Amino acid sequence: MKRRANLFALAIATFFSFSAIAQNVTGVVSDAATGEPIPSVSVKEKGTNNAAITNFDGKYSIKAGKNAVLVFSSMGYASEESTVSGNSLNVSLSISSDKLDEVVVTAFGISRDKKSIGYAVQEVGGAEVSKVKDVNFMSSLSGKVAGVNIKQSGTMGGSANVVIRGYKSLTGNNQALFVVDGIPISNQITNTSNQTTGRGGYDYGNAAMDINPEDIDKVSVLKGAAATALYGARAANGVILITTKKGSAKKGLGISISSGYNVGTFNPSTFVRYQNEYGQGYGPYYGPDTINGVWTEAKMTAFDVDGDGVDDICDPTGDDASYGMRYDPNLQKYGWNSLFPELSTYQQTQAHVAGANDPRSFWETAITTNNSVAVDGGSENGTFRVSATQFRTTGISPNSSLNRNNFSFSGSQNLSDRLTVSTTASYIQQGAVGRMGTGYDNRNPNQSFRQWYDVGVDILEQRAAYETTGKNLSWNAYGYGAARPLAPHYFDNPYFSHYENYSSDSRDRIMGNIMTNYKINDWLDFMGRASVDTYSAIEEERQAVGGVDPARYIRRNRSVSETNIDLVLTANKNFGDFSFNGNLGSNIRRNEVSNITASTNGGLVVPGVYALSNSANAPEAPSESAYNIGVNGLFARASLGYKDYLYVDVTGRQDVSSTLPSDNNSFFYPSATVSLVFSELMDVDAVNFGKFRANYAQVGADAPAQALANAYNMGTPFGSANLASAPNTDANAGLLPESTNSTEIGLEMMLFDNRFGFDLSYYNQVSENQIMPARVSSSTGSIFKYVNAGVIQNQGIEASINFTPVRTKDFEWNINANYTRNRNEVVSLFEGAENLQLAGVQGGITIEARPGEAYGAIYGISHERDAEGRPIVYDNVLYSRGRGGGVRYLRGEKAVLGNINPDWFGGLNNSFRYKNWTASALIDVSWGGDFFSLDTYYGYATGIYDLTAGLNDAGNPIRNSVYDADYQVHGGGGAGGLRFTGVSYWDGSVDADGNNDYSNNTVDVDANGDPLYGDMSFYSNVLGYSRGVAEYHVWDASYVKLREVALQYSVPADLLGQTGIKGLDVSLVGRNLAILWKANPYSDPEAGLSAGNVQGNQSGAYPAVREVGVKVNLKF
Amino acid sequence: MKKLFTAASAALLIASCTSDLSSLNENGKAPVQVPAGTLIANATVDLSDYLASINVNENNFTLWAQHWTQTTYTDESNYNYNQRDVNGNTFDALYANVLRDLNDAKGIISADDALPAAEKANQLAICDLLQVYTYHVLVDIHNDVPYSEALTDDVTPKYDDAAIIYADLIARILTAHGTLSGDNGLGAYDLVYGGDSDAWKKFAASLALKLAVRSADYDSDGTYGAKEVGEAALAAGVFTSSADNASLAYTSSPPHTNPLWDDLVQSGRTDFCASNTMAGVMNAHNDPRRAVYFRNLDSLGDLTGGVYGQNSAYNSHSQPGDALEDPTLAAHFMSFGEVSFLTADAANRGWNVQAGTAAEHYENGIRASMAQWGVSTTDADAYMAQTTVAWDASKANELLGTQKWLSMYMRGNEAYNTVRQYDYPAMNIADVAQRLPPNRMSYGVDEYSLNTTNVSAANGGSDDDTDKVFWDVN
Secondary structure (H helix, E strand, O other): OHHHHHHHHHHHHHHHHHOOOOEEEEEEEEEEEOOEEOOOOOOEEOOOOOOOEOOOEEEHHHEEOOOOOEEEEOOOOOOOOOOOOOOOOOEEEEOOOOOOOOEEEEHHHEEEHHHHHOOOOEEEEEEHHOOOOOOOHHHHHHHHHHEEEEEEEOOOOOOOEEEEOOOOOOOOOOOOOEEEEOOOEEEOOOOOOHOOOOOOEEEOHHHHHHHHHHHHEEEEEEEEHHHHHHHHHHHHOOOEEEEEEOOEEEEEEEEEEEEEEEEEEEEHHHHHOOOOOOEEOOOOOOOOOEEEEEEEEOOOOEOOOOOOOOOOEEOOOOOOOOOOOOOOEEEEEEEHOOOOOOOOOOOOEEEEEOOOOHHHOOOEEEEEEEEEEEEEEEEEOOEEEEEEEEEEEOOOOOOOOEEEEEEEEEEEOOOOOOOEEEEEEEEEEEEEEEOEOOOOOOOHHHHHHOOOOOOOOOOOHHHHHHHHHOOOOOOOEEEOOOOOOOOOOOOHHHHHHHHHHHHHEEEEEEEEEEEEEEEEEEOOOEEEEEEEEEEEEEEEEOOOOOOOOEEEEEEEEEEEEEEEEEEEEEEEEEOOOOOEEEEEEEEEEEEEEEEEEEEEEEEOOOOOOOOOOHEOOOOOOOOOEEEEEEEEEEEEEEEEEOOOOOOEEEEEEEEOOOOOOOHHOEEEEEEEEEEHHHHHHHOOOOOOEEEEEEEEEEEOOOOOOOOOOOOOOOEEEEEEEEEOOOOOEEOOOOOOOOOEEEEEEEEEEEEEOOOOEEEEEEEEEEEOEEEEEEEHHHHHHOOOOEEOOOEEEEEEEEEEEEEEEEEEOOOOEEEEEEEEEEEEEEEHHHHHHOOEEEEEEEOOEEEEOOOOOOOOEEEEEOOOEEEOEEEOOOOOOHHHHEEEEEEEEEEEEEEEEEEEOEEEEEEEEEEEEEEOOOEEEEEEEEEEEEEEHHHHHHHHHHHHOOOOOOOOOOEEOOOOOOOOOOOOOOOOOOOOOOOEEEOOOOOOOOOOOOOOOOOOEEEEEOOOOOOEEOOOOOOOOOOOOOOOHHHEEEEEOOEEEEEEEEEEEOHHHHHHHHHHEEEEEEEEEEEEEEEEEEEOOOOOOOOOOOOOOOEEEEEEOOEEEEEEEEEEEOOO | OHHHHHHHHHHHHHHOOOOOOOHHOOOOOOOOOOOHHHHHHHHHHHHHHHHHHOOOOOHHHHOOOOOOEEOOOOOOOHHHOOOHHHHHHEEEEEEHHHHHHHHHHHHHHHHHOOOOOHHHHHHHHHHHHHHHHHHHHHHHHHHHHHOOOOOOOOOOOOOOOHHHHHHHHHHHHHHHHHHHOOOOOOHHHHHOOOOOOOHHHHHHHHHHHHHHHHHHHHHHOOOOOOOHHHHHHHOOOOOOOOHHHHEEOOOOOOOOOHHHHHHHOOOOOOOEEEEEEHHHHHHHHOOOHHOOOOEEEOOOOOOOEEEEOOOOOOHHHOOEEEHHHHOOOEEEEEEEHHHHHHHHHHHHHHOOOOOOOOOHHHHHHHHHEEEEEEOOEEEEHHHHHOOOOOOOOOHHHHHHHHHHHHOOOOHHHHHHHHHHHOOOOOOOOOOOOOOOOOOOOOOOOHHHHHHHHHHHHHHHHOOOOOOOOOOOOO
């Protein structure tokens, strides 16, 4: 075997090389900047297959004829050509500054010359993602890559929504596939549907966030179907390909240490601005108008607190709104803190005023530390790298923290000239305590702070009450006159909630691979690789005894694993002007997922013990689920190049999937690309590089697991009777594979000495035959039914621009900008269905896919509008106590109120280098798109926002009755209410058919010419959820953010001298420092609940966190 | 070289080998076949949970009947049911949960060759009775609903005429009635009667009586056959005592507690209090059930009711009574008291009720309710002795309406039906909505987007909630 192979090699060498008189040429290849030798540089005799490679000292030896031209090339360096003139030839290479010879990593880790690629690939260096670090490294890509839309959820360790080139699947996964060193890694988002639709829970993050940014060498984003055809179905959403740092051959060891410290504070421009004029309650119905001689307008509770036989004035503490009595510092009343015997304020009256500290004082300083050590080394026979990173962060909520430890190893060993074995392995341990509760849930403090709150509460007094007693002394106790006055009604003391009702979770994960490369001959390589990503996770949630919600302990155990076995043959061969490069490979993938959730039932026996055995009633049977997926794939790729300027690629893949019916489980999908480097064909000085590319690709996809056959749900027995129910989603045994077809064209150019470059793409993707659980009329007996239906289209333009306005020896200014405009359209659904509900959220709002609209339409009750588009208002009913009256918006039909997709998004990064200083600032823009705010929908009704108080345009309190008969301020004038402008007034007339007749409408005035006022006198006001229109609470989601700022100083080598330190960088970094533009005054437009298909819904949104920090990198 | 090629191609072939991948897709955690009894029991619980619920997302009829009003958040008291998609949720609960499970159960029973023929027939009859009951609830809420094409592979079932559905339901009851006898073999799965088909037989007759009496006003010319059905049902034997009640006894621990307990106790909320409508009627009649139905009575033992539809402070009004806070409180599908009122109505219409007078059956109805809530016979007698309560055929609708409405406490659907049928007691105009209760519930928004053509054609093309259901002709 070996002998034959050698003979074969010899034959080739003989055939190609003996035309000239050969001699042995030796030399050293070194880095032009540092003088350090460069190992693994390819040394080739031009025009032949004669080649050698440098050893770890940078030395090479090659037989070459006199006057032969040697080409030296190495990844990251500009190639160099030199003519042999003797026996020795030393060469120095410069770091590549242009795109000409750039090598990019593509599917299956195949490195290819960028010029030969007929589709869009964008790379981001490791430094870019670790420079200004986020707990979720994906967030660090925001604004940096065209076509990639990233949205952060806003909680500590929360998930990031990463969607490349738009939503392509109606109900399936739309998140990008993450591949690390060839290992497709789980990016499961396991948040419950209650969590994602805003009904409460915790965002446990997405699994791909385990990747350690310190270990990333580079990130390659494969956007289109052509780029990803070889990865199979899952890659239809694009692939984020991560190459981790590897060891390099050198003398001794390379040691690098990195340490960072960040401080995060909440951004007040993304939080509520509270009114401070009115107290607790919903309106005038708690007690008599006059209590103990004081006019309280029925907004205070009458109760004899001190037992003197006379009713006292008390806050209606059981209610969670601020539509109460007007504050008056001269009025003494009893409040929540007068209720509890444990407090010094017990049975003490206080002045009737707003709380001294509003919920802004609730947010704490978040601290993040990051320490990392990496050691690498190697010889000509092999290299290794080990690293350990410790990451710690706390959230802005009390009692929240997350720790992550990453340990990784990578190594490779050359077992012979032909055989190389390499491996990478990482162990990741993540644990969090006190994740920040999300959505409409008591465990999310924002449910109260943004929606249901009493602005009379001093939040620090709540803290003191919890800290001194350890009890749930809530501002929202049922209060005076109630059966259980001290028990919390709707809301717990938020500190009790954070310290006693908390979650904890941990994930232990191993991912790694073993790979062999065998060089069969000089044009054929074989690669075999086995990889695994496996983790087990536990999530525990607690509800303490004494809270609003029943005491409870829930635990979820989850195990997830994916194994892949890949075998790939790679051929590289040149024939005269033609070059051939191709692969033939197979992939075997197996996924196993299992979950079990168990919970106590009906409370806890012993408070504070969170164990299933501590359940007050027998626990229900745990809910279990488990599924497996197996996919076997065969693929082939052939790339033909002509004269370094024309490349044609074709690929094909055949998959067999376990999730499809066995007689229809095999599907094939092809792609073809072409790349023309036209700059090679023209001789224009200004043009350094120019490439046109085009491609067509198809990607097939299988079904979700277990969608072919119905299975019954077993319920908790009723007494001795076992229960089972039919599934709400009907399976379908006749599913067919899905397919996505895409076309793309692109133009890349580098101009003016490589100082100006751009990359433009246009793409069009159509996903058809989608497998989805379509909503059907429940009168069919099912709520959903799996079907093959639906077409969704994404078309878009991406542009990225690199510009270097100034480049001198000491000073350089670089501008990088990118722009993405994606147009998504849901073309059709199931059998003419008019909508596919992605989620029903509160406020009567649904997030939908509707034909003719972009995916993620926000659908709900609209404003009825006149022909000019002005919202119509009409006379409100006047009900009891002078409330109501004035005008209110007329509710129209349910309609599309907005859409989750931005019109366009992009980033602008300016970076400057002056000698050893570098500075950069990234501005991240997302323009257009909308979100529904449940926060203002409820919060305007409960009167906590500044907009619900103060004076109107006539100088009267907005909260006064719009009539003169005033119930708001004793003895005061009326004429309150909010002035309505930009509206069309309808006098209530109807036509002969009984339809509204708007022909007599007047603009901004009523039929008498008087200005229009809407009632704001109590919780059923004209803006809030009760009388208002949902459309009013749909906000523009545009933003311009100062995303990242970094200033770095690299200590010059001569200063470091003999310290043994090879490099020392110190950086000051800032992240999310400012929102330069947004529409909603009270929240971060980016804030959401969770990654996934349900976006555009703010329910108890967290404020944004500004981070500033320092980072030190040391190299030995 | 060649060997290596061979090895590589072999490896590639292995990858392409389709070892039986399909088996990976099996669900190891959920069965594809279950005993039919598990589905029947589940449907029974789901149906009862729907009927007993006072959750504003699921069932608003205790509010629509104005037994209660809401304290702080008054949307549902003001008949805003679209916001929470209560109509859509009703379809989901009754079709996709109750009717579907019963359909699957029928399929399993029919296919079970090992099941003795008598048990098979009995079980199928019980499934059918539960389906009939469920459909009559749907018709009473909406009028026309999907029926003949419902629960099939047709994803856009047409809406059938309500009166025709009722007629078919009656026919199904009669068929079931003819089949039922002896032990049905369901044992503990029969959560209502513990396997006793003879009890189900009485239930069938009682249900037939109910549908007959309900459609009596519609059948003004006698062509619908309401009288014949009612008389046949009474002749066949309806409930004769509260021991015959069709009810579900809830368990003491979640999840199978009475839904009232979930919403009144477990939730810790204070959303409901007595309405002024309820207070007006009960106080006027010195109703001894006041202290059971409610707590926080005034010093005279009177209810303090909140103005219907207006905000009412919980603490200063009468609140749902302690008796409702029992997680094991039984919920009724049909009771002897209800059947007594139906018989009284039938007798008052001059139907042959076999035995007893309208007055006697009317009094039985009141007595059964008093006994159900633990009121003493003495107090019940004193109550009935009042001239405003005592039977008087000249004001039959007022008496039947008012007393049945009072006795249907915590059976929101039936209390609401009673008001619609008899137009007594008088309902108040909701304070904020400024309207009387709807006469029916409009269809949910999902039907309009998923079954557009058919829902648009229902009820002759009108879906206003001021339209009346077919039997509400007065």
